[in-house]
Amino acid sequence: MCKSFTRRVFLSSGLLRSFNKISGLVVAVARKRVQDAVNNYGFMQLNKSFVSADDVAKRAGVSRSAVSRTFTPGASVSEETRQRVMEAAQALGYHVNQLARGLMRSESGIVCLVVSELDTPYRARLVRALTHELQKAGKISMLINTDRSDRSVDAALRQTLNYRADASILLSGLPDKAITRLCLDSGQRIVLINRDDDIDGPFRINLDDGQAARVAVNAFVRAGCRHLAFANSEVGTPSLMARERGFVAAAAEFGLEVTVTRHGNTVYDSGRTIAQTLFTGRKPPDAVFCVNDLMAFGLMDGARHDFGLRIPEDLCVVGFDDIEQSAWTSYALTTFSQPVDEIVKSSVAWLQREPDNDEIRSVNLHAPLIWRKSIRNKTPWA
Amino acid sequence: MCKSFTRRVFLSSGLLRSFNKISGLVVAVARKRVQDAVNNYGFMQLNKSFVSADDVAKRAGVSRSAVSRTFTPGASVSEETRQRVMEAAQALGYHVNQLARGLMRSESGIVCLVVSELDTPYRARLVRALTHELQKAGKISMLINTDRSDRSVDAALRQTLNYRADASILLSGLPDKAITRLCLDSGQRIVLINRDDDIDGPFRINLDDGQAARVAVNAFVRAGCRHLAFANSEVGTPSLMARERGFVAAAAEFGLEVTVTRHGNTVYDSGRTIAQTLFTGRKPPDAVFCVNDLMAFGLMDGARHDFGLRIPEDLCVVGFDDIEQSAWTSYALTTFSQPVDEIVKSSVAWLQREPDNDEIRSVNLHAPLIWRKSIRNKTPWA
DNA sequence: GAAACTTTTGCACACGCTTGCAAAAAGCGT
DNA sequence: ACGCTTTTTGCAAGCGTGTGCAAAAGTTTC
Numbered sequence: 001m002c003k004s005f006t007r008r009v010f011l012s013s014g015l016l017r018s019f020n021k022i023s024g025l026v027v028a029v030a031r032k033r034v035q036d037a038v039n040n041y042g043f044m045q046l047n048k049s050f051v052s053a054d055d056v057a058k059r060a061g062v063s064r065s066a067v068s069r070t071f072t073p074g075a076s077v078s079e080e081t082r083q084r085v086m087e088a089a090q091a092l093g094y095h096v097n098q099l100a101r102g103l104m105r106s107e108s109g110i111v112c113l114v115v116s117e118l119d120t121p122y123r124a125r126l127v128r129a130l131t132h133e134l135q136k137a138g139k140i141s142m143l144i145n146t147d148r149s150d151r152s153v154d155a156a157l158r159q160t161l162n163y164r165a166d167a168s169i170l171l172s173g174l175p176d177k178a179i180t181r182l183c184l185d186s187g188q189r190i191v192l193i194n195r196d197d198d199i200d201g202p203f204r205i206n207l208d209d210g211q212a213a214r215v216a217v218n219a220f221v222r223a224g225c226r227h228l229a230f231a232n233s234e235v236g237t238p239s240l241m242a243r244e245r246g247f248v249a250a251a252a253e254f255g256l257e258v259t260v261t262r263h264g265n266t267v268y269d270s271g272r273t274i275a276q277t278l279f280t281g282r283k284p285p286d287a288v289f290c291v292n293d294l295m296a297f298g299l300m301d302g303a304r305h306d307f308g309l310r311i312p313e314d315l316c317v318v319g320f321d322d323i324e325q326s327a328w329t330s331y332a333l334t335t336f337s338q339p340v341d342e343i344v345k346s347s348v349a350w351l352q353r354e355p356d357n358d359e360i361r362s363v364n365l366h367a368p369l370i371w372r373k374s375i376r377n378k379t380p381w382a
Numbered sequence: 383m384c385k386s387f388t389r390r391v392f393l394s395s396g397l398l399r400s401f402n403k404i405s406g407l408v409v410a411v412a413r414k415r416v417q418d419a420v421n422n423y424g425f426m427q428l429n430k431s432f433v434s435a436d437d438v439a440k441r442a443g444v445s446r447s448a449v450s451r452t453f454t455p456g457a458s459v460s461e462e463t464r465q466r467v468m469e470a471a472q473a474l475g476y477h478v479n480q481l482a483r484g485l486m487r488s489e490s491g492i493v494c495l496v497v498s499e500l501d502t503p504y505r506a507r508l509v510r511a512l513t514h515e516l517q518k519a520g521k522i523s524m525l526i527n528t529d530r531s532d533r534s535v536d537a538a539l540r541q542t543l544n545y546r547a548d549a550s551i552l553l554s555g556l557p558d559k560a561i562t563r564l565c566l567d568s569g570q571r572i573v574l575i576n577r578d579d580d581i582d583g584p585f586r587i588n589l590d591d592g593q594a595a596r597v598a599v600n601a602f603v604r605a606g607c608r609h610l611a612f613a614n615s616e617v618g619t620p621s622l623m624a625r626e627r628g629f630v631a632a633a634a635e636f637g638l639e640v641t642v643t644r645h646g647n648t649v650y651d652s653g654r655t656i657a658q659t660l661f662t663g664r665k666p667p668d669a670v671f672c673v674n675d676l677m678a679f680g681l682m683d684g685a686r687h688d689f690g691l692r693i694p695e696d697l698c699v700v701g702f703d704d705i706e707q708s709a710w711t712s713y714a715l716t717t718f719s720q721p722v723d724e725i726v727k728s729s730v731a732w733l734q735r736e737p738d739n740d741e742i743r744s745v746n747l748h749a750p751l752i753w754r755k756s757i758r759n760k761t762p763w764a
Numbered sequence: 765g766a767a768a769c770t771t772t773t774g775c776a777c778a779c780g781c782t783t784g785c786a787a788a789a790a791g792c793g794t
Numbered sequence: 795a796c797g798c799t800t801t802t803t804g805c806a807a808g809c810g811t812g813t814g815c816a817a818a819a820g821t822t823t824c
Contacts, residue, residue, distance in 0.1 A: 049488075049568070049569060050488075050543070050546060050568050050569070050810090051568075052809090052810055052811085053810065053811065054810080062773080062774090063773065063774045063775080064774090064810090064811085065773070065774060065775080065812085065813080066772090066773070066774085067811095068810095068811065068812060068813085069772095069773090069812090069813090072812075072813090075812090075813090076771065076772060076773090077772075077773090078771080078772060078773090078820095081772080081773085093564045093567070093568070095540060095543040095544050096544055096810090096811080097485075097544070097546060097809090097810050097811065098544045098545045098546070098811095099481045099482075099484045099485050099490060099545065099546055099809095099810080099811090100481075100485055100779085100809075100810035100811040100812085101810085101811055101812075102481045102779095102811090103479075103481050103482055103485065103778095103779045103780065103781090103809095103810080103811070103812090104778075104779055104810090104811050104812040104813085105779090105811090105812070106431075106432075106779075108481060110524075113525070117510070118506055118509060118510040118513070119503065119506040119507040119509075119510045119706070120506075121501065121503070121506075123506075124500055124501040124502075124503075124505075124506035125501040127500060127501075127525070128499070128500040128501045128527065128529070131500070131525050131526070131527040132527045132529055135526075135527055140524055140526070140541060140545065141524065141525050142492075142522055142523065142524050142525070143495070143509070143513050143523050143524070143525045144513070144517075144522070145510065145513040145514045145517055147510070147514055158477060159522060161432070161477040162477050162478055162479070162480045163480045163481065163522065164432060164479060164480070164481055182475045185475070186431070186432050186433075186475070187431060187432070268706070268710060272711075297710060297712075298710075300712075301710060301711040301712055302711075304711075304712075305711050324501070324650070325707065328650060328679060328680075328683060329654075329683040329684075329686075329687050330679075330682075330683055330686075330687075330712040330713070331712070432780090434779090434780055434781085435780065435781065436780080444803080444804090445803065445804045445805080446780090446781085446804090447782085447783080447803070447804060447805080448802090448803070448804080449781095450780095450781065450782060450783085451782090451783090451802095451803090454782075454783090457782095457783090458801065458802060458803085459802075459803090460790095460801080460802060460803090463802080463803085478780090478781080479779090479780055479781065480781095481779095481780080481781090482779075482780040482781040482782085482809085483780085483781055483782075484781090484809095485779095485780085485781070485782090485808095485809045485810065485811090486780090486781055486782040486783080486808080486809050487781090487782070487809090488809075
């Protein structure tokens with residue numbers, strides 16, 4: 001884009017035809033000309049071009065290698081030449097071309113984040129934390145949006161290969177086995193967050209969803225609830241299903257049945273709809289575990305406004321994720337906290353390790369229950 | 383990372399010392415060997431390397447140019463060779479190296495999104511929409527997090543240059559003039575969203591904040607409110623201040639005074655704090671325009687739970703952004719809608735235009751008022 | 765001052781791709 | 795079969811960088 005302008009001028013100059021055998025020379029001439037233009041006009045209007053290490057070298061009166069070494073930590077350069085190079089670089093506004101560097105080192109410094117529905121509070125928080133941590137580690141993150149379809153996860157991973165990303169972190173969707181294999185074979189590292197794929201190779205981070213569900217049941221029972229319900233979406237992600245199974249199983253140990261409802265996506269409106277279903281049913285629950293906070297909010301709003309229920313007096317609710325809104329007074333939701341910091345830390349730490357054969361394949365993190373006001377009888381032992 | 387393995391083997395092979403003058407050949411030999419290993423073992427364990435156009439060319443029995451042209455839309459290749467190339471590429475898992483392509487074309491296809499506090503609902507939505515639209519346009523987005531400090535915006539733009547981004551879109555912070563200039567001179571295009579910088583060169587997208595504030599005053603007056611207040615943060619972003627000025631000015635036209643309060647960041651907690659201040663004051667307002675939705679929620683929760691006020695009976699509230707939560711029943715906030723789609727569309731459209739001299743420099747978009755239930759007397763003419 | 769080291773520097777090749785140019789191949793009209 | 799035009803193809807130069815190697819420069823030691 002930038003260069004195209006310079007080049008267009010050069011091509012239409014008509015010199016090319018006669019000098020094409022020594023086009024290197026012609027280029028040099030053209031460059032010179034642009035430079036003159038700059039000097040004459042005093043501004044860089046025409047020089048729509050990035051400055052290269054060659055330019056810096058010329059100005060500093062050293063070889064291009066010296067420039068390269070100046071910007072390569074740990075390379076051998078004398079203090080004096082480093083100074084001169086830095087000065088010239090500063091003056092010209094030189095920045096190392098990471099594309100070229102990546103080409104040489106075959107390590108681009110790029111990490112791809114594959115995510116859909118980024119505006120979900122939990123995902124947004126995760127992406128924010130990830131980019132932050134990756135930057136601290138000297139990496140840069142590419143964001144690949146897979147909103148369109150499940151198939152687009154594969155396309156995303158292809159894109160990942162196109163840019164020779166050092167690693168990909170998948171927050172949404174499940175990639176095809178074959179394409180995952182391809183990435184791994186190309187030397188790319190893959191992290192799956194809450195995806196729980198059983199393919200060998202990626203690093204997998206999961207939560208102890210089952211354990212959390214157990215804690216939820218305990219809390220409800222402790223609060224004297226007898227009619228348990230579980231509000232899920234129809235998305236069927238492994239972690240969501242693990243929560244459901246865990247909840248039903250733990251309730252069974254108390255001899256309690258659970259009304260399981262699944263509806264739509266894992267969003268506010270679905271919670272709202274489920275409230276309609278549950279509270280017009282013949283056996284309305286007095287406790288609902290919602291598969292995530294957004295659904296919990298919808299359910300709470302439905303219960304309160306459409307059915308006049310008081311929380312926690314008439315109805316206890318527990319959510320999952322501990323997104324920002326859970327702390328808002330209107331909800332004050334008791335919920336399980338996603339250990340975002342730990343997730344991010346362990347992801348990036350794993351990425352920075354030299355790959356070897358007997359490395360850690362997966363990690364299971366604990367999601368602690370954050371007590372607020374949507375359950376009666378705060379029980380400190382939970 | 384990937385290649386380093388192959389290379390390490392190669393270097394320690396000892397062949398290099400004797401053949402260094404014709405190292406190209408040696409490399410070929412080493413490559414061959416890895417290939418053999420693959421063939422023998424039947425899996426690609428050792429071949430931790432991306433496959434190049436050369437490999438594809440060899441397999442398809444054509445020249446490297448043919449491969450390149452196959453993957454370059456509009457290039458001249460016969461249907462037959464295209465088939466063979468595609469087949470070989472498929473078999474080997476070839477993907478064009480965008481880094482190398484970007485190097486040649488001097489057009490990386492990368493667009494940088496510079497943003498802080500990504501987990502803010504409004505920003506998250508914008509980033510989601512932007513990545514989506516950019517992908518449709520064949521671009522890929524890099525996410526640069528500027529959470530740390532204002533100074534980090536400059537660092538972000540430097541990073542932008544390192545990766546030879548075709549463009550940067552700034553959603554947060556204000557960059558230094560000099561570094562902005564440098565980006566522009568390097569041929570990069572810059573879009574400022576709601577930043578309102580007066581530097582010439584970037585494309586600026588803004589909302590008619592003043593007009594919106596005027597509409598808010600009208601709505602309040604129409605609802606019979608007499609004691610107006612404005613809840614702002616101390617961040618002082620141009621658009622936030624424009625809303626404040628507009629509101630105060632419009633109120634003055636009705637002969638009404640406005641209690642202006644500024645506190646902390648533009649978040650929920652600040653709204654909560656401001657509620658404390660306003661409703662314990664000697665002249666509590668009956669209408670508050672909050673500079674964004676998050677603050678409005680905090681203010682509403684404070685007003686309701688700490689002061690027992692009913693909305694909209696005792697207090698009218700208007701926000702700005704129309705984030706998802708505004709539609710939640712607990713808030714049902716009347717608010718101005720950020721025209722995210724238009725913002726995104728016009729940004730990307732501008733990026734795709736060939737740069738010329740008399741191009742559009744800025745755009746002002748309208749933020750319509752979305753009526754919900756936090757104001758009395760819905761007035762259709764607003 | 766020479767010999768033995770150590771540090772710095774420049775050369776040149778490689779990374780994987782695009783693309784102008786000219787030669788080769790394929791069509792086409794007679 | 796022959797020229798002529800159009801399409802296809804391979805060659806080779808170049809994009810901006812890193813880096814091994816050997817020569818040059820600098821440092822220490824005797």
